[in-house]
Amino acid sequence: AQSVSQHNHHVILSEAASLELGCNYSYGGTVNLFWYVQYPGQHLQLLLKYFSGDPLVKGIKGFEAEFIKSKFSFNLRKPSVQWSDTAEYFCAVMKFSGGYNKLIFGAGTRLAVHP
Amino acid sequence: NAGVTQTPKFQVLKTGQSMTLQCAQDMNHEYMSWYRQDPGMGLRLIHYSVGAGITDQGEVPNGYNVSRSTTEDFPLRLLSAAPSQTSVYFCASSYAGFNTEAFFGQGTRLTVV
Numbered sequence: 128a129q130s131v132s133q134h135n136h137h138v139i140l141s142e143a144a145s146l147e148l149g150c151n152y153s154y155g156g157t158v159n160l161f162w163y164v165q166y167p168g169q170h171l172q173l174l175l176k177y178f179s180g181d182p183l184v185k186g187i188k189g190f191e192a193e194f195i196k197s198k199f200s201f202n203l204r205k206p207s208v209q210w211s212d213t214a215e216y217f218c219a220v221m222k223f224s225g226g227y228n229k230l231i232f233g234a235g236t237r238l239a240v241h242p
Numbered sequence: 243n244a245g246v247t248q249t250p251k252f253q254v255l256k257t258g259q260s261m262t263l264q265c266a267q268d269m270n271h272e273y274m275s276w277y278r279q280d281p282g283m284g285l286r287l288i289h290y291s292v293g294a295g296i297t298d299q300g301e302v303p304n305g306y307n308v309s310r311s312t313t314e315d316f317p318l319r320l321l322s323a324a325p326s327q328t329s330v331y332f333c334a335s336s337y338a339g340f341n342t343e344a345f346f347g348q349g350t351r352l353t354v355v
Contacts, residue, residue, distance in 0.1 A: 136282065159341060171285075171332065171346040178341040217284055223340050227292050228273065229300075230334070230344050232284040 131220050133233035140208050140240050148203040148236050150218030159221035160201040161230075162192055166214045174216070177201065188212070213240045244268050248333050248347035255323040255354045263318040263350050265333035271345075272338035274316040278302065278329040279349075285332060291316055292338050323354045 134149035152158065162174040175186025182194040192203045201218060218233040249264045267274065275290035277300075287300030291310040305327060307319040316335075320327060330351050336344040 131284075133284075157340070159343075161343065170348045173343060176343055219285075221340075221342075221344075227290065227298070228336070228338065228340055228342065229287065229290070230275070230336075231287070232277075234282055234284040 131218055131231050131233040133216075133218050133236050135236050136234065138236055138238045140238070142210055142240055142242055143207050144240075146203070146205040146208045146212070146238070148216055148218075148238075150201045150203065150233060152199050152201070152218075152220045152231075154199075154220055154222045154231075157223065159228075160192075160194060161219040161221065162186065162190070162201075162203050163217045163219060163232075164214045165217065165235075171217070174203070208238075208240050210240050210242050212238060214238060246333055246335050246345050246347040248331075248350050250350060251348065253350060253352050255320075255352065257323060257325060257354060259323050260319070260321050261323065263320075263331055263333075263352070265316045265318065265347060266314050267316075267333075267335040267345070268314065269335060269345065270313060271335035272313070273342075273344075274310065274333065274335045275300070275344075276306070276308065276316070276318045277332045277334065278327075279332060280329050288318065288331075320352075323352075325354045328352060328354045 132151045160177040163171045177194045185191045215237045246267045276288040277285040289308040291297045333347040334344040336342045
């Protein structure tokens with residue numbers, strides 16, 4: 128079945144550690160790719176997006192993601208995490224299908240950063 | 243700018259009760275959708291609409307109804323609430339074309355007892 132897979136459900140890091148969260152999708156053709164963040168008790172906020180062009184995209188708060196078309200991947204990275212990065216992170220794929228652009232989410236990765 | 247506004251923020255229902263979750267956007271977006279968020283399952287699409295008068299089912303539509311009489315509003319109705327519908331509900335809107343991003347409301351936390 129077509130899906131969006133996030134490899135890690137829970138990640139625990141110390142401050143200043145590097146972060147990489149994996150995301151793979153199984154949709155063929157043209158897609159738009161997103162990473163959203165949800166801080167505790169809050170709504171979804173867009174971290175970054177990829178539509179076309181440079182496969183390395185930079186988002187807010189020092190996050191970046193790399194689109195590798197051959198691997199159907201869109202991994203999220205941050206060189207040095209902070210305690211304030213504690214949140215849940217969602218990868219999402221927008222697929223144009225049947226006249227509509229559907230946004231499909233992965234299951235999420237819960238990140239805990241310890242001081 | 244209001245963006246996407248959802249009401250109420252919290253709601254407790256008894257099994258069998260009905261209610262409507264409200265969603266309104268002021269960005270003139272054609273596309274609106276409802277998701278539910280459950281632990282370990284991400285956000286799953288319930289229903290969506292590409293314009294006034296046009297709605298369709300998403301991944302988990304059972305137990306929910308929607309209608310879209312105006313561009314701005316996209317209410318989600320629970321006709322007979324069940325404990326399995328305890329969840330956090332998010333409304334989103336976007337332009338209908340490709341290369342667009344979705345904007346989300348603040349969410350409604352619903353508990354069915």
